[in-house]
Amino acid sequence: MASPPEGPVLELRGVRKSFGPVAALRSGALSVDGGTIHALVGENGAGKSTLVKILSGLYRRDTGTFRLHGLDVDFTTTAEARAAGVAVIYQEPTLFPDLSVMENIFMGRHPLRRGRRVDRRAMREHAAALFARLGVTLDPLRPAEGLSIADQQIIEIAKAMSLDATVLVMDEPTAALSGHEVRRLFQVARGLRDEGRALVFISHRLDEVFELCDAVTVLRDGEYVATAAIADTSVSEVVTHMVGRTVDDLYPKVPAPIGDVRLEVRGLQRAGVFHDVSFDVRAGEIVALAGLVGAGRSEIARAVFGVDPYDAGSVRLDGRPVPPRSPRAAVRAGMALVPEDRRQQGLVTDSTVARNVTAAIRSRIARLGMLTSWREADAAAPWASRLEVKTNALDMHGSTMSGGNQQKVVIAKWLATTPTLLIIDEPTRGIDVGTKAEVHRLLSELAGQGMAILMISSELPEVLGMADRVLVVAEGRVTAELPRADATPEAVMHAATATLEHQP
Ligand SMILES: Nc1ncnc2c1ncn2[C@@H]1O[C@H](COP(=O)(O)OP(=O)(O)OP(=O)(O)O)[C@@H](O)[C@H]1O
Ligand SMILES: [Mg+2]
Incomplete structure (x- = not known):
């Protein structure tokens, strides 16, 4: 691409958007330079997604200025925004499952051969070239159906590149990705930045913001609060801007007296999913199921609650058997499951x-x-x-x-x-920092009142900060049981990546 002109690629000022009496955005602002990744952060409901929808042409602002490459724009459709070089990648992309990967990329603008037949070969080569530039391996011919969310996002990014988008916006793209998928996305994002594009990155995970981004803008209650270079600010400063106060303790765990066994899981098994899973959760105790995404943790939780079947094993709550395959019976017995x-x-x-x-x-x-x-x-x-x-x-x-x-x-x-047993899967995913601390405080308090809590979390600090005991799951098996005192990041990661080579 040609060297970027002077001034920001994207500039919004004093942008307002109301829905009837609700002002989703009162005075939003964002200014992003080419060749940078700019984080947009704020509490739940701060107006981030609304601002993104204005960028993408989905919503039209009520007032305020919106400039692209120094020129005033006013998109009335998403097609106009796309044509002007703005691409938005949502957390859950919406590809056409029956179409191939390449058809999804070139949707509505297939290269044509003479006689107006679609040139499938040109399309495949073009798609392969895009993936090569992104440094990912994906088969352009395979159907989109069954692709991971991470791969679907990559396809959306490839589509944006094929349209030569100069502004790329990602609204919470990492929320549903595993660790290595996040790494790959970051690599792709850095590559696009180095080509001179302007990227906007929304996330509640501030560690990601500080690792990936060059600058950060904070919104609060629909209003612009501050912009800073990442190098000149800190997590606590950003949090203070977001919440309007300081949040000193993200994991306010209060030790609770541990009582009798409430949940007893014995020899739980589901062919190909999890094997020989046994554990207890006691009153007052928070037990974490840790491990990598895809290790089988959510599947175990769903089987315990009766949403999914299991082939062998038993589940008891307060000494009484809980029948399999009946969430209704599980609720009656005193369980609750907050799904992922x-x-x-x-x-x-x-x-x-x-x-x-x-x-x-x-x-x-x-x-x-x-x-x-x-x-x-x-x-x-x-x-x-x-x-x-x-x-x-x-x-x-x-x-x-x-x-x-x-x-x-x-x-x-x-x-x-x-409930007497609360199963909570990824308790703070998508939740802003201020409330995150509140959710943690609440879990701690509920445990203190005698509730047994089984928590699944992919965030290691959350696991280590909240759990009395950590069960690490790898490939459907419990590979370690660590009391709080022994649960170090190294011990958990070691067990989470334990291979089963030595097993018969
Ligand atoms: N179509 C709508 N009608 C009414 N209110 C809306 C509409 N869309 C958004 N809002 C409100 O506008 C505010 C901002 O919402 P928005 O989705 O932009 O927040 P956000 O910063 O993306 O939050 P989160 O981090 O939770 O995704 C919220 O209070 C929301 O309820
Ligand atoms: Mg949002």
Whole structure:
């Protein structure tokens, strides 16, 4: 690409966007230079995704300036934004599963041969060249169906490159990626930066922001707060800008008295998924299932809760057997499972916050079979406020909430059942730092009240900060059981990558 002209590639100032009475963005600003990766951070509901949707032409701003390469723009469609060189990669890309990888890349603009036949060979070569430039191996001919989210994102990036996008925006791209997929994405992003493009990177993981980005802009409550070069700022300064206060303790674990065994899992087995899994969780105890993404941790949790079947083994809660394959029986026995993918499993987006939060306790709070909306709101309010669900009202609909606030609603829904065993999969994924500390404090408190907690987490600091005991899972087997005192990063990582060569 030609050397970038003077001034920022992308510049937004005083941008406002309202939905009826709700101001999603009051005064958003962002200025990104070519050849840099710029982080956009802020709490759940701060307005990050709204700003991205204005960039992508999905939303039109109410007021404010928006310049690309120094020229005023006003996109009314996503096609206009794309044509102007702006590409957005969402957390969950939407490829056409039946089409091949290359057809997805060149969707709607296939190279044609004479006679207007699609030149499949040219398309394949072009796609292969893009992947080579990105340094990834992907077969252009395979169908998109069944590709990992990480690969789907790479395809979206290849598409952006084929359109010669000069601005590339990634909205929480790493939330659902494993460690090595994150590494690969970062390599690709750095390559694009070095070609002179302007990249915007949104993440709640500040360690990633500090590793990857050159500058950071903070939004709070829809307003621009600050921009700084990464080299001139610190995590705690950024957090303070985000939250408007200092957050000193991210893992406020309070030691709780450990009581009797509540959950007893024995010899749990599912062919090809997990093998001979046995462990206990006691009252007051937080047990973490640690390990790499894909090790089988979520599958174990889902089997314990009865969502997925198992071939052998048993599950007991408070001494009583819990029947397999019945989440309903598991709930009756006193279990709750907060699933990993909360946006897809567990939130009814066309329903209100109050209704979502009370979804699992409706029969309990109803009087004579009746449930008034004020009773619903009454029951939901304490949980919603505890989890800092930032909504204007409890009658707001799930679909209009920010990603992180949706996550909080699903957590609130299961906490409202006050289970004796709480299984929580990736408790703080997609959740901002301030609330993260609050979720941790809440888990600690619930344990203190005698709840048994089984937590799955891919974030090592969270595991080490919160767990009384760490079970490391690798390839469907428990490879280590470490009491809190022995759970060092090295010990956990060692067990997580333990191969099973020595096994018969
Ligand atoms: N279509 C809409 N209708 C009403 N309110 C909306 C709509 N879209 C967003 N909002 C509100 O605007 C605010 C900003 O939301 P946005 O999705 O931009 O937040 P975010 O910074 O991306 O948060 P997160 O980190 O949780 O993804 C939120 O309060 C949200 O509820
Ligand atoms: Mg968002």
